[in-house]
Amino acid sequence: MGIVNNVIVKMQRYEYMRRFLLYGEMYMNTLQTFTKMDECDGIGDKFENSISYINYKPIHAIFKLSNGKELKLHPTSVKVREFVDTNIGNIYSMALVDCNIQSIDNQLKFSIQNVDRINSIGNGYDSIVVILNPVEFISRCEKTIQSMGYKLYYDPVEYFSDNEFNKKIEITPFMKRDRYKSQNEFRLFVDFNSNEPQIIKIGNISDIAFLIHKSGICSLNDELPESI
Template identity: 25%
Template sequence: MTDLVKNGTIYCKPISFFAQKDDSCRFDKNELVVEMQYHEDSLLHLIPLDEPNKIVTLNASQIRHRKIIANPTGNLYCMFLTTIDPSLPILHSPFDARLKEFGSHCVSIHDGDKFFNRIFDHLTKNRVEYSCDEVTYRDLSKFSGEKNMFTKDLAYGWQKEWRLILHTEINEPYIFQIGNLEDIAYIFDTKGIEDKVFVNAALIK
């Protein structure tokens, strides 16, 4: 956390890291899924490898098929995104208590435009292609269709995630620095994060 504020160190893990398992928090096995198919009350036809002329048919109440990127590359940087109404003198916590699962402290960026512009300037200068957006949450349990990396299951909706995807050709961390952030960021404890109150000093007399 200190390295982020003092030096502006942006640590982007490989996308494959987040697809290791499911935990409804940091990891999601659907991260690398690009297409999903769901079927109910269907017949499943299997052909044994050692008996290619034999077909085994099974009755299946539910079938889920996922098309996954086999050899993924690229990097991911995730943030919790919330909007603060500048006309309100007090804002009660928009954070979910489960955010504590990410660590004992977090960094609050109070000037998003400056922060994002510094990141984008670095990526542009270094010719790193990227895409970014807020994540859309939907019920994927019975979903059929194409899925991109800005779509996640409803189980993750409490994270209100904004994500930056770096279209690198590597499967290892991508790390860069955008300079000291003390003018636009500060560190605070996540203990009791769901009960915090933020005060707009400009509106308090």
Template identity: 25%
Template structure:
């Protein structure tokens, strides 16, 4: 965290790292999934011939078919975000306790536009293409349809994630350095942030 604040060093792990064991925090077993198909109360008839005279009946309940990326490349940088644009003055937001699972400290960026500008400028200088945006959260328990790198299950919705996807074509960590961000951010202990209130000046 100190390296990010003082030197602007941003570590972007490969997507494959985020797809490891599902811990309901950093990792998501469906990270590399590109399509899901849910089927409930399905019955399969298996037979040795085309007449199905003596079929074997298999009762399938809550079956899921998934397609996923076999050889993933690219990197992710993920942030927790709060959007105050449509929030009334003096509105208080209570943060989810699960956020403490991410660590003991947090870098609070108070000028997100300036931070984004510095990151984009550096990526352009490095010749790295990228995609970015807020994560959309869906109930995947009975979902059928396509899934992108910008969609996650509802159980992760407390993260309010904004994601930067680097198209590096590599499966290894990538580092960005944008210089000190001490003029637009502060380092705080996670335990000291329980709620946030917006107030217009």
């Protein structure tokens, strides 16, 4: 045991993470909602409803006027983003992090590497649910979504540069600008054919997940606190 890479976790406030653990409750917000959020806390992104993007390289031109003088133009680059107001769908954002797993006194313990990242992803986030069995977790999500008559899509987010010139990028719900690359996001996506938030419950996941607070290492055998 030691460092385990790319463990799926969910970061949020304690009260929501407790409900996630005990009831498998997930609040899936809309793509449209994230376009209207403030980007400063790392959550909102106006590109969430985009379908393509291209950054045209500026052209420096010199025009000769009839009086013999030259007019030099130094235009800035032209950025074109295609988006649609009707781009619907709901996402549940998680993250891939590295964990340090150790056996101490016959107890399995976790610590999250770079736990201070919680502070950079959402104001007030203080807790993490660590998914111990991602295959089973995804399976439960799929069964719940299928029972509602929809299909679940999931994948790590791909990050692209919006500074490249003359390269058209087709944007999917699993793509974000590289300014968010440190989030290392793992995303669930469902097209509920509605532009409203959706709450799904997959049931208690405490058999395949564990909740920890950012204040330190927690044992798998510890009782969950009633409050922080």
